Amino acid sequence: MTHSSDIKPESWLVSAGRGSQPGDPLNVPLVPASNFLIGSGREYSRDDGTPTWEALEALVGGLEGGKALAFASGMAAIAAVFDQLAVGALVVLPDDCYQGVAGLAIAGAERGRWTLQRIGVDDTAAWVAACATADLIWLESPSNPLLTVADLAVICAAPRKASAIVAVDNTFATPLNQQPLKFGATVALQSATKFIGGHSDLLAGVATTNDLGFWHAIKKSRELTGATPGTLEAYLAVRGARTLAVRLQRAQQSAMLLAERLEAHPHVMRVRYPGLASHPTHATAQRVLKGFGTIISFDLVGGAEVADAVCQHVQLIQHATSLGAVESTMERRAAIPGQEHLPPSLLRLSVGIEDGEDLWTDLAAAIEVATSKI
Missing domain, CATH: 3.40.640.10 (Type I PLP-dependent aspartate aminotransferase-like (Major domain))
Structure with missing residues:
Protein backbone atom coordinates (compact mmCIF):
# COMPACT_ATOMS: atom_id res chain seq x y z
CA MET A 1 0.00 0.00 0.00
CA ARG A 242 -11.77 7.24 8.42
CA THR A 243 -13.80 10.47 8.72
CA LEU A 244 -11.43 12.40 10.99
CA ALA A 245 -10.39 14.90 8.33
CA VAL A 246 -13.91 15.92 7.35
CA ARG A 247 -15.08 15.96 10.98
CA LEU A 248 -12.17 18.13 12.05
CA GLN A 249 -12.60 20.56 9.16
CA ARG A 250 -16.31 21.07 9.85
CA ALA A 251 -15.91 21.36 13.61
CA GLN A 252 -12.99 23.82 13.38
CA GLN A 253 -15.03 26.11 11.16
CA SER A 254 -17.85 26.15 13.70
CA ALA A 255 -15.43 26.56 16.60
CA MET A 256 -14.02 29.76 15.11
CA LEU A 257 -17.52 31.10 14.51
CA LEU A 258 -18.56 30.36 18.10
CA ALA A 259 -15.33 31.71 19.60
CA GLU A 260 -15.69 35.03 17.76
CA ARG A 261 -19.32 35.43 18.82
CA LEU A 262 -18.63 34.44 22.41
CA GLU A 263 -15.83 36.99 22.57
CA ALA A 264 -18.31 39.72 21.60
CA HIS A 265 -21.01 38.55 24.03
CA PRO A 266 -21.67 40.92 26.97
CA HIS A 267 -22.06 38.05 29.46
CA VAL A 268 -18.77 36.36 28.56
CA MET A 269 -15.72 37.54 30.49
CA ARG A 270 -13.05 35.65 28.59
CA VAL A 271 -12.73 33.27 25.65
CA ARG A 272 -9.80 30.90 25.29
CA TYR A 273 -9.35 29.67 21.72
CA PRO A 274 -5.96 29.57 19.95
CA GLY A 275 -7.48 30.87 16.72
CA LEU A 276 -8.43 34.22 18.25
CA ALA A 277 -5.94 37.07 17.90
CA SER A 278 -6.61 37.88 21.58
CA HIS A 279 -5.37 34.48 22.74
CA PRO A 280 -2.06 34.83 24.65
CA THR A 281 -0.36 32.10 22.57
CA HIS A 282 -2.04 32.86 19.25
CA ALA A 283 1.28 33.69 17.57
CA THR A 284 2.76 30.39 18.71
CA ALA A 285 -0.34 28.55 17.51
CA GLN A 286 0.05 30.11 14.08
CA ARG A 287 3.61 28.77 13.88
CA VAL A 288 3.21 25.24 15.24
CA LEU A 289 -0.39 24.27 14.45
CA LYS A 290 -1.98 23.62 11.07
CA GLY A 291 -5.44 24.26 12.55
CA PHE A 292 -6.70 25.72 15.81
CA GLY A 293 -8.83 22.79 16.96
CA THR A 294 -12.40 22.35 18.05
CA ILE A 295 -12.21 23.10 21.79
CA ILE A 296 -13.22 26.44 23.30
CA SER A 297 -13.06 27.42 26.96
CA PHE A 298 -14.91 30.51 28.12
CA ASP A 299 -15.71 32.20 31.43
CA LEU A 300 -19.17 33.61 32.09
CA VAL A 301 -20.21 36.65 34.06
CA GLY A 302 -22.10 35.52 37.16
CA GLY A 303 -19.90 32.68 38.39
CA ALA A 304 -20.49 28.98 38.82
CA GLU A 305 -24.25 29.25 39.25
CA VAL A 306 -24.70 30.90 35.85
CA ALA A 307 -22.29 28.44 34.18
CA ASP A 308 -24.23 25.49 35.61
CA ALA A 309 -27.48 27.03 34.40
CA VAL A 310 -26.11 27.36 30.86
CA CYS A 311 -25.22 23.66 30.88
CA GLN A 312 -28.73 22.82 32.04
CA HIS A 313 -30.47 24.90 29.37
CA VAL A 314 -28.59 23.92 26.21
CA GLN A 315 -30.57 21.49 24.06
CA LEU A 316 -28.49 20.73 20.97
CA ILE A 317 -25.18 20.84 22.86
CA GLN A 318 -24.88 17.90 25.23
CA HIS A 319 -24.07 18.47 28.91
CA ALA A 320 -21.42 15.76 29.10
CA THR A 321 -17.72 15.25 29.64
CA SER A 322 -15.04 14.25 27.13
CA LEU A 323 -14.54 15.77 23.69
CA GLY A 324 -13.67 15.23 20.06
CA ALA A 325 -16.87 13.50 18.94
CA VAL A 326 -19.49 14.22 16.31
CA GLU A 327 -21.77 15.75 18.94
CA SER A 328 -20.93 18.98 20.76
CA THR A 329 -20.42 18.60 24.50
CA MET A 330 -19.94 21.11 27.30
CA GLU A 331 -19.18 21.02 31.01
CA ARG A 332 -18.05 23.24 33.88
CA ARG A 333 -14.56 21.97 34.56
CA ALA A 334 -14.14 23.36 38.09
CA ALA A 335 -16.98 21.08 39.20
CA ILE A 336 -14.76 18.04 38.54
CA PRO A 337 -12.66 16.71 41.48
CA GLY A 338 -9.07 17.81 41.01
CA GLN A 339 -10.05 20.78 38.84
CA GLU A 340 -11.25 23.10 41.59
CA HIS A 341 -8.34 25.48 40.92
CA LEU A 342 -9.86 26.49 37.58
CA PRO A 343 -12.03 29.60 37.17
CA PRO A 344 -15.42 28.65 38.67
CA SER A 345 -17.43 29.81 35.66
CA LEU A 346 -15.18 28.25 33.00
CA LEU A 347 -17.06 26.09 30.51
CA ARG A 348 -15.17 23.78 28.16
CA LEU A 349 -17.01 23.34 24.88
CA SER A 350 -16.09 20.60 22.42
CA VAL A 351 -17.57 21.62 19.08
CA GLY A 352 -19.00 18.81 16.99
CA ILE A 353 -20.19 18.59 13.41
CA GLU A 354 -23.65 20.10 13.85
CA ASP A 355 -24.51 23.25 11.89
CA GLY A 356 -22.56 26.16 13.36
CA GLU A 357 -25.51 28.56 13.32
CA ASP A 358 -27.68 26.02 15.11
CA LEU A 359 -25.01 25.62 17.77
CA TRP A 360 -24.82 29.37 18.26
CA THR A 361 -28.60 29.69 18.51
CA ASP A 362 -28.63 26.98 21.19
CA LEU A 363 -25.72 28.42 23.16
CA ALA A 364 -26.88 32.03 22.98
CA ALA A 365 -30.37 31.08 24.12
CA ALA A 366 -28.98 29.15 27.09
CA ILE A 367 -26.78 32.09 28.10
CA GLU A 368 -29.77 34.44 27.82
CA VAL A 369 -31.88 32.27 30.13
CA ALA A 370 -29.05 31.69 32.60
CA THR A 371 -28.14 35.38 32.87
CA SER A 372 -31.66 36.82 32.82
CA LYS A 373 -31.70 37.32 36.60
CA ILE A 374 -28.23 38.83 36.98
Whole structure:
Protein backbone atom coordinates (compact mmCIF):
# COMPACT_ATOMS: atom_id res chain seq x y z
CA MET A 1 0.00 0.00 0.00
CA THR A 2 1.10 3.57 -0.59
CA HIS A 3 3.21 4.92 2.29
CA SER A 4 1.79 7.73 4.39
CA SER A 5 4.50 10.13 3.20
CA ASP A 6 3.45 9.62 -0.43
CA ILE A 7 -0.15 10.80 -0.06
CA LYS A 8 -2.00 13.46 1.87
CA PRO A 9 -3.24 12.66 5.40
CA GLU A 10 -6.85 12.81 4.24
CA SER A 11 -6.16 9.94 1.84
CA TRP A 12 -4.11 8.00 4.39
CA LEU A 13 -6.99 8.08 6.86
CA VAL A 14 -9.22 6.32 4.35
CA SER A 15 -6.70 3.83 2.99
CA ALA A 16 -4.45 2.83 5.91
CA GLY A 17 -4.75 -0.55 7.57
CA ARG A 18 -6.69 -2.25 4.78
CA GLY A 19 -5.69 -5.53 3.17
CA SER A 20 -4.02 -5.47 -0.24
CA GLN A 21 -4.42 -9.01 -1.62
CA PRO A 22 -7.24 -10.24 -3.87
CA GLY A 23 -10.01 -11.59 -1.70
CA ASP A 24 -9.07 -9.53 1.36
CA PRO A 25 -12.04 -7.85 3.04
CA LEU A 26 -12.32 -4.19 2.08
CA ASN A 27 -12.84 -3.12 5.69
CA VAL A 28 -10.67 -4.07 8.64
CA PRO A 29 -12.27 -7.16 10.19
CA LEU A 30 -12.93 -7.84 13.84
CA VAL A 31 -10.50 -10.53 14.99
CA PRO A 32 -11.86 -11.61 18.40
CA ALA A 33 -9.08 -14.06 19.21
CA SER A 34 -6.89 -14.37 22.28
CA ASN A 35 -4.62 -17.03 20.78
CA PHE A 36 -3.53 -18.27 17.36
CA LEU A 37 -2.22 -21.50 15.84
CA ILE A 38 1.52 -21.74 16.44
CA GLY A 39 3.89 -21.35 13.52
CA SER A 40 3.27 -17.88 12.07
CA GLY A 41 4.97 -15.83 14.80
CA ARG A 42 1.64 -14.75 16.28
CA GLU A 43 0.61 -16.93 19.20
CA TYR A 44 -1.02 -14.92 21.99
CA SER A 45 -2.69 -11.57 21.46
CA ARG A 46 -1.47 -9.89 24.65
CA ASP A 47 2.11 -10.42 23.43
CA ASP A 48 1.74 -10.44 19.65
CA GLY A 49 -1.28 -8.26 18.92
CA THR A 50 -4.11 -8.90 16.49
CA PRO A 51 -4.73 -7.78 12.90
CA THR A 52 -7.43 -5.40 14.19
CA TRP A 53 -5.06 -3.68 16.61
CA GLU A 54 -2.39 -3.51 13.91
CA ALA A 55 -4.74 -1.73 11.51
CA LEU A 56 -5.30 1.01 14.11
CA GLU A 57 -1.57 1.21 14.78
CA ALA A 58 -0.78 1.50 11.07
CA LEU A 59 -3.35 4.24 10.61
CA VAL A 60 -2.29 6.42 13.54
CA GLY A 61 1.41 5.66 13.18
CA GLY A 62 1.35 6.84 9.60
CA LEU A 63 -0.36 10.07 10.59
CA GLU A 64 2.05 10.80 13.44
CA GLY A 65 5.11 9.79 11.40
CA GLY A 66 6.30 6.84 13.46
CA LYS A 67 5.58 3.33 14.72
CA ALA A 68 2.47 3.09 16.91
CA LEU A 69 1.13 0.87 19.68
CA ALA A 70 -2.53 0.67 20.64
CA PHE A 71 -3.60 0.57 24.30
CA ALA A 72 -6.78 0.05 26.30
CA SER A 73 -7.16 3.80 26.88
CA GLY A 74 -5.31 7.05 26.62
CA MET A 75 -4.31 6.71 30.27
CA ALA A 76 -2.96 3.21 29.62
CA ALA A 77 -0.68 4.62 26.92
CA ILE A 78 0.38 7.44 29.25
CA ALA A 79 1.10 5.00 32.09
CA ALA A 80 3.32 2.95 29.77
CA VAL A 81 5.47 6.04 29.17
CA PHE A 82 5.75 6.78 32.90
CA ASP A 83 6.60 3.10 33.42
CA GLN A 84 9.95 3.68 31.68
CA LEU A 85 11.23 5.95 34.45
CA ALA A 86 13.79 4.82 36.99
CA VAL A 87 13.15 5.47 40.67
CA GLY A 88 14.16 9.03 41.53
CA ALA A 89 13.59 10.40 38.05
CA LEU A 90 12.70 14.04 37.51
CA VAL A 91 9.33 14.56 35.81
CA VAL A 92 8.46 17.99 34.43
CA LEU A 93 4.75 18.56 33.92
CA PRO A 94 2.75 21.57 32.64
CA ASP A 95 0.82 23.63 35.16
CA ASP A 96 -2.29 23.07 33.01
CA CYS A 97 -2.85 19.52 31.82
CA TYR A 98 -5.31 16.64 31.80
CA GLN A 99 -6.25 15.78 35.37
CA GLY A 100 -5.57 12.07 34.79
CA VAL A 101 -1.94 12.80 33.95
CA ALA A 102 -1.59 15.18 36.87
CA GLY A 103 -3.13 12.59 39.18
CA LEU A 104 -0.73 9.88 37.98
CA ALA A 105 2.28 12.15 38.32
CA ILE A 106 1.31 13.44 41.77
CA ALA A 107 0.57 9.94 43.08
CA GLY A 108 3.96 8.70 41.91
CA ALA A 109 5.72 11.65 43.52
CA GLU A 110 3.90 11.08 46.81
CA ARG A 111 5.11 7.47 46.85
CA GLY A 112 8.69 8.55 46.21
CA ARG A 113 8.68 7.10 42.70
CA TRP A 114 9.91 10.34 41.10
CA THR A 115 10.31 14.07 41.72
CA LEU A 116 7.76 16.37 40.14
CA GLN A 117 8.25 19.89 38.79
CA ARG A 118 5.50 22.04 37.22
CA ILE A 119 6.09 24.69 34.54
CA GLY A 120 3.76 27.09 32.78
CA VAL A 121 2.83 25.78 29.35
CA ASP A 122 3.96 28.99 27.64
CA ASP A 123 7.20 29.46 29.62
CA THR A 124 9.41 28.25 26.79
CA ALA A 125 12.67 29.32 28.44
CA ALA A 126 11.86 27.29 31.56
CA TRP A 127 11.06 24.23 29.46
CA VAL A 128 14.31 24.52 27.52
CA ALA A 129 16.25 24.83 30.79
CA ALA A 130 14.42 21.82 32.26
CA CYS A 131 15.39 19.66 29.30
CA ALA A 132 18.98 19.63 30.57
CA THR A 133 18.09 17.79 33.79
CA ALA A 134 14.68 16.16 33.39
CA ASP A 135 14.13 12.47 32.73
CA LEU A 136 10.60 13.03 31.43
CA ILE A 137 9.46 16.22 29.76
CA TRP A 138 5.67 15.94 29.55
CA LEU A 139 3.98 18.39 27.18
CA GLU A 140 0.34 18.87 26.29
CA SER A 141 -0.50 21.36 23.57
CA PRO A 142 -3.02 22.89 23.35
CA SER A 143 -3.45 22.36 27.07
CA ASN A 144 -6.55 21.08 28.82
CA PRO A 145 -8.65 23.07 29.54
CA LEU A 146 -6.98 26.50 29.24
CA LEU A 147 -5.86 25.85 25.64
CA THR A 148 -2.39 27.31 26.02
CA VAL A 149 -0.13 26.39 23.10
CA ALA A 150 3.44 25.30 23.84
CA ASP A 151 6.28 26.11 21.48
CA LEU A 152 6.95 22.48 20.63
CA ALA A 153 9.29 23.38 17.78
CA VAL A 154 11.71 24.96 20.26
CA ILE A 155 11.20 22.72 23.30
CA CYS A 156 11.42 19.38 21.48
CA ALA A 157 14.61 20.48 19.73
CA ALA A 158 16.31 21.67 22.93
CA PRO A 159 19.41 19.78 24.14
CA ARG A 160 18.48 17.11 26.70
CA LYS A 161 19.89 14.19 28.66
CA ALA A 162 20.69 11.21 26.46
CA SER A 163 18.08 9.06 28.21
CA ALA A 164 15.42 11.77 28.55
CA ILE A 165 11.91 11.21 27.20
CA VAL A 166 10.01 14.06 25.59
CA ALA A 167 6.35 13.05 25.47
CA VAL A 168 3.60 15.11 23.86
CA ASP A 169 -0.09 14.52 24.42
CA ASN A 170 -1.33 15.35 20.95
CA THR A 171 -5.01 14.57 21.57
CA PHE A 172 -6.40 18.10 21.30
CA ALA A 173 -4.46 18.95 18.15
CA THR A 174 -4.76 15.52 16.47
CA PRO A 175 -2.04 14.38 14.05
CA LEU A 176 -3.73 16.44 11.34
CA ASN A 177 -2.90 19.72 13.08
CA GLN A 178 0.40 18.80 14.69
CA GLN A 179 3.07 16.08 14.47
CA PRO A 180 5.30 16.25 17.56
CA LEU A 181 7.74 13.61 16.30
CA LYS A 182 8.74 15.94 13.48
CA PHE A 183 9.68 18.54 16.09
CA GLY A 184 11.90 16.00 17.86
CA ALA A 185 9.61 14.49 20.51
CA THR A 186 10.30 10.94 21.65
CA VAL A 187 6.65 9.91 21.68
CA ALA A 188 3.29 11.37 20.67
CA LEU A 189 0.14 10.18 22.42
CA GLN A 190 -3.49 10.09 21.40
CA SER A 191 -6.53 9.33 23.49
CA ALA A 192 -8.25 7.55 20.61
CA THR A 193 -11.39 7.81 22.74
CA LYS A 194 -11.58 11.39 21.48
CA PHE A 195 -11.00 12.56 17.89
CA ILE A 196 -9.63 9.31 16.46
CA GLY A 197 -12.75 7.30 17.37
CA GLY A 198 -14.93 10.38 17.17
CA HIS A 199 -18.26 8.87 18.23
CA SER A 200 -18.18 8.62 22.06
CA ASP A 201 -18.42 4.83 21.87
CA LEU A 202 -15.00 3.46 22.84
CA LEU A 203 -11.95 3.74 25.08
CA ALA A 204 -8.53 3.41 23.44
CA GLY A 205 -5.12 5.04 23.36
CA VAL A 206 -2.21 5.11 20.93
CA ALA A 207 1.46 5.90 21.51
CA THR A 208 3.68 6.61 18.49
CA THR A 209 7.45 6.89 18.36
CA ASN A 210 10.24 6.69 15.81
CA ASP A 211 12.65 5.34 18.45
CA LEU A 212 12.52 1.56 17.96
CA GLY A 213 14.08 0.87 21.37
CA PHE A 214 11.45 3.00 23.09
CA TRP A 215 8.71 1.26 21.07
CA HIS A 216 9.86 -2.14 22.31
CA ALA A 217 10.03 -0.82 25.89
CA ILE A 218 6.43 0.44 25.93
CA LYS A 219 5.29 -2.72 24.14
CA LYS A 220 6.79 -4.75 26.99
CA SER A 221 4.92 -2.53 29.46
CA ARG A 222 1.69 -3.18 27.56
CA GLU A 223 2.30 -6.92 27.72
CA LEU A 224 3.20 -7.03 31.42
CA THR A 225 0.36 -4.79 32.58
CA GLY A 226 -2.23 -6.24 30.20
CA ALA A 227 -3.14 -2.76 28.95
CA THR A 228 -4.26 -4.07 25.58
CA PRO A 229 -7.12 -2.63 23.51
CA GLY A 230 -10.36 -4.50 23.02
CA THR A 231 -10.96 -5.90 19.56
CA LEU A 232 -14.28 -4.10 19.14
CA GLU A 233 -12.76 -0.85 20.37
CA ALA A 234 -9.89 -1.08 17.89
CA TYR A 235 -12.32 -1.84 15.08
CA LEU A 236 -14.52 1.13 16.00
CA ALA A 237 -11.49 3.42 16.29
CA VAL A 238 -10.37 2.53 12.77
CA ARG A 239 -13.85 3.02 11.40
CA GLY A 240 -14.23 6.35 13.20
CA ALA A 241 -10.82 7.60 12.08
CA ARG A 242 -11.77 7.24 8.42
CA THR A 243 -13.80 10.47 8.72
CA LEU A 244 -11.43 12.40 10.99
CA ALA A 245 -10.39 14.90 8.33
CA VAL A 246 -13.91 15.92 7.35
CA ARG A 247 -15.08 15.96 10.98
CA LEU A 248 -12.17 18.13 12.05
CA GLN A 249 -12.60 20.56 9.16
CA ARG A 250 -16.31 21.07 9.85
CA ALA A 251 -15.91 21.36 13.61
CA GLN A 252 -12.99 23.82 13.38
CA GLN A 253 -15.03 26.11 11.16
CA SER A 254 -17.85 26.15 13.70
CA ALA A 255 -15.43 26.56 16.60
CA MET A 256 -14.02 29.76 15.11
CA LEU A 257 -17.52 31.10 14.51
CA LEU A 258 -18.56 30.36 18.10
CA ALA A 259 -15.33 31.71 19.60
CA GLU A 260 -15.69 35.03 17.76
CA ARG A 261 -19.32 35.43 18.82
CA LEU A 262 -18.63 34.44 22.41
CA GLU A 263 -15.83 36.99 22.57
CA ALA A 264 -18.31 39.72 21.60
CA HIS A 265 -21.01 38.55 24.03
CA PRO A 266 -21.67 40.92 26.97
CA HIS A 267 -22.06 38.05 29.46
CA VAL A 268 -18.77 36.36 28.56
CA MET A 269 -15.72 37.54 30.49
CA ARG A 270 -13.05 35.65 28.59
CA VAL A 271 -12.73 33.27 25.65
CA ARG A 272 -9.80 30.90 25.29
CA TYR A 273 -9.35 29.67 21.72
CA PRO A 274 -5.96 29.57 19.95
CA GLY A 275 -7.48 30.87 16.72
CA LEU A 276 -8.43 34.22 18.25
CA ALA A 277 -5.94 37.07 17.90
CA SER A 278 -6.61 37.88 21.58
CA HIS A 279 -5.37 34.48 22.74
CA PRO A 280 -2.06 34.83 24.65
CA THR A 281 -0.36 32.10 22.57
CA HIS A 282 -2.04 32.86 19.25
CA ALA A 283 1.28 33.69 17.57
CA THR A 284 2.76 30.39 18.71
CA ALA A 285 -0.34 28.55 17.51
CA GLN A 286 0.05 30.11 14.08
CA ARG A 287 3.61 28.77 13.88
CA VAL A 288 3.21 25.24 15.24
CA LEU A 289 -0.39 24.27 14.45
CA LYS A 290 -1.98 23.62 11.07
CA GLY A 291 -5.44 24.26 12.55
CA PHE A 292 -6.70 25.72 15.81
CA GLY A 293 -8.83 22.79 16.96
CA THR A 294 -12.40 22.35 18.05
CA ILE A 295 -12.21 23.10 21.79
CA ILE A 296 -13.22 26.44 23.30
CA SER A 297 -13.06 27.42 26.96
CA PHE A 298 -14.91 30.51 28.12
CA ASP A 299 -15.71 32.20 31.43
CA LEU A 300 -19.17 33.61 32.09
CA VAL A 301 -20.21 36.65 34.06
CA GLY A 302 -22.10 35.52 37.16
CA GLY A 303 -19.90 32.68 38.39
CA ALA A 304 -20.49 28.98 38.82
CA GLU A 305 -24.25 29.25 39.25
CA VAL A 306 -24.70 30.90 35.85
CA ALA A 307 -22.29 28.44 34.18
CA ASP A 308 -24.23 25.49 35.61
CA ALA A 309 -27.48 27.03 34.40
CA VAL A 310 -26.11 27.36 30.86
CA CYS A 311 -25.22 23.66 30.88
CA GLN A 312 -28.73 22.82 32.04
CA HIS A 313 -30.47 24.90 29.37
CA VAL A 314 -28.59 23.92 26.21
CA GLN A 315 -30.57 21.49 24.06
CA LEU A 316 -28.49 20.73 20.97
CA ILE A 317 -25.18 20.84 22.86
CA GLN A 318 -24.88 17.90 25.23
CA HIS A 319 -24.07 18.47 28.91
CA ALA A 320 -21.42 15.76 29.10
CA THR A 321 -17.72 15.25 29.64
CA SER A 322 -15.04 14.25 27.13
CA LEU A 323 -14.54 15.77 23.69
CA GLY A 324 -13.67 15.23 20.06
CA ALA A 325 -16.87 13.50 18.94
CA VAL A 326 -19.49 14.22 16.31
CA GLU A 327 -21.77 15.75 18.94
CA SER A 328 -20.93 18.98 20.76
CA THR A 329 -20.42 18.60 24.50
CA MET A 330 -19.94 21.11 27.30
CA GLU A 331 -19.18 21.02 31.01
CA ARG A 332 -18.05 23.24 33.88
CA ARG A 333 -14.56 21.97 34.56
CA ALA A 334 -14.14 23.36 38.09
CA ALA A 335 -16.98 21.08 39.20
CA ILE A 336 -14.76 18.04 38.54
CA PRO A 337 -12.66 16.71 41.48
CA GLY A 338 -9.07 17.81 41.01
CA GLN A 339 -10.05 20.78 38.84
CA GLU A 340 -11.25 23.10 41.59
CA HIS A 341 -8.34 25.48 40.92
CA LEU A 342 -9.86 26.49 37.58
CA PRO A 343 -12.03 29.60 37.17
CA PRO A 344 -15.42 28.65 38.67
CA SER A 345 -17.43 29.81 35.66
CA LEU A 346 -15.18 28.25 33.00
CA LEU A 347 -17.06 26.09 30.51
CA ARG A 348 -15.17 23.78 28.16
CA LEU A 349 -17.01 23.34 24.88
CA SER A 350 -16.09 20.60 22.42
CA VAL A 351 -17.57 21.62 19.08
CA GLY A 352 -19.00 18.81 16.99
CA ILE A 353 -20.19 18.59 13.41
CA GLU A 354 -23.65 20.10 13.85
CA ASP A 355 -24.51 23.25 11.89
CA GLY A 356 -22.56 26.16 13.36
CA GLU A 357 -25.51 28.56 13.32
CA ASP A 358 -27.68 26.02 15.11
CA LEU A 359 -25.01 25.62 17.77
CA TRP A 360 -24.82 29.37 18.26
CA THR A 361 -28.60 29.69 18.51
CA ASP A 362 -28.63 26.98 21.19
CA LEU A 363 -25.72 28.42 23.16
CA ALA A 364 -26.88 32.03 22.98
CA ALA A 365 -30.37 31.08 24.12
CA ALA A 366 -28.98 29.15 27.09
CA ILE A 367 -26.78 32.09 28.10
CA GLU A 368 -29.77 34.44 27.82
CA VAL A 369 -31.88 32.27 30.13
CA ALA A 370 -29.05 31.69 32.60
CA THR A 371 -28.14 35.38 32.87
CA SER A 372 -31.66 36.82 32.82
CA LYS A 373 -31.70 37.32 36.60
CA ILE A 374 -28.23 38.83 36.98
